[in-house]
Amino acid sequence: MNEIISLSVHELIEKLRAREVSSEEATRAYLGRIEETEERVHAYLSVLEEEALAAAQEADKRLAGGDNDASPLLGVPVAVKDLLCMKGTPTTCASKFLENFISPYDATAVRLLKEAGAVILGKANMDEFAMGSSTEHSAYGPSRNPWNLETIPGGSSGGSAATVAARSCAASLGSDTGGSIRQPAACCGVVGMKPTYGRVSRYGLIAFASSLDQIGPFARNVRDCAIMLNAVSGHDPLDSTSTDESVPDFTGDLGAGAKGLRIGIPKEYFIDGMDPDVESAVQNAIKTMEENGAEIHEISLPHSQYALPVYYIIASAEASSNLARYDGVRYGLRANGNSEEYGPLYGMYAASREEGFGEEVKRRIMLGTYALSSGYYDAYYTKAQRVRTLICREFEDVFQNVDVIMSATAPTPAFRFGERMDDPISMYLSDILTIPCNLAGLPGISQPCGVTSLDLPIGLQIIGKPFGETTVLRAAAAFEKATDHHLALSPL
């Protein structure tokens, strides 16, 4: 194994600053690793070799000049999920609809990564329009889990997780609407974090469900995750839902330990049908935290069982509205069509959308349109929003007495390809433990806490209060320090 790609982000930064490694060497090492692994993993939809090498050479010039405190990721090769716009490069959202779309601007998160000096290696695979839990809904074929190529890497940010696990980038960005960062992080044995809603600007993120979508990092350890989050957080006038809450240094409390931390364990998160290896790994994690000085409190979140139905109404409704923009008029695919009943313009809309969208996207647009249609709006959409209030209140109450909540990230490890494709509800159940956090806008992290008897990674989820990322990261760092699960490497 090439030594450079075995370095984590903070180790690589030190070597770059000390001029022991150049950014060009690091970038070439990762491009080589991509070439070596992509045929098996398919984590990328596009590799930006030319752009990456140019950015690396620029970084090396600046590294030679010194004083680079304003560019904390200077020279570090990363990947971004292919729903973040990057000027002059393809952004497909893993959809046929955007197959030939070249982004005319940078997403704010991409701009901030570039300003921090990161080298963007390419765009990571995902489920089409971020709808899915396995990348099997990518129009360009699924990614494979580097731990076991017969299993899914999780989704929707499966490519972003797989590339970190395959060590074909140092860290990456994904997005999380109902678990799309945390669930693939769990499947691939890496760290993934969804920050508080509003923490990272969504400008230039291709919208799925606007009241839930949030961008966040994947990394090999908690410190790297905090460094990535530092780079992309902050208020942005181009996103009216980005908050002006001050941004702390997310690495600030990493060494504070578990002592005195009040950890809530929701009994409802140990659901029927949970994999026994997952359950025992999480119980061991709780024990570890207790041994390191944390106070463990059993808590109850009785409305958790309603989170999944609420999510599928709200997310699908918002998606049906957001995806109305794909009409064949301004950008993306246009197909020829005519409708005898409604005329040529309707015919063009319908034909373009039929040709451009995959089955899961259509299913959600149908569900969302139904839930918003006349006569059903109150029964479905308003009802779901009212139950969402109950879920939010329940978290508020619980957080009066605990600092963070701990659970499994997903009830099972990565499943095999095809296993859940014919039953949408079984696929949706992959996100049952991650969705409540999105509905309440809370920050959540998934980190490795062991492997199953079949050697598949298990994820530990830690959820915090709104804008409580530093406490979540502190708890995760304390667990990481006490164990060595994060050091386990995929066999690839």
Place this chain on the structure above:
Amino acid sequence: MAISREDVLHVSKLARLELSEAEIEKFTGQLGDILDYISKLNELDTKDVPPTAHVLEITNVFREDKVDAPRIGSIEEIAPEFHKGHFRVPKVIE
């Protein structure tokens, strides 16, 4: 809750989706199953609970009414059909 073939056709029109015969059949069954699952919410009495559209307390953000420098590149290059500053679409009015 059973959902009929007519419901599926009606919603597909609202959504401007032209579904294949196989999709119509598949979605009729699957959407019914999903709606059944969702009907679990009716167990809860929510008449006195206000709806949450958004978790943050957000208010309108206004900026000064002046034109900024363009942030994005050419939209002409990414348009399916562009003609003298306009998007071209199929005939709308007879």
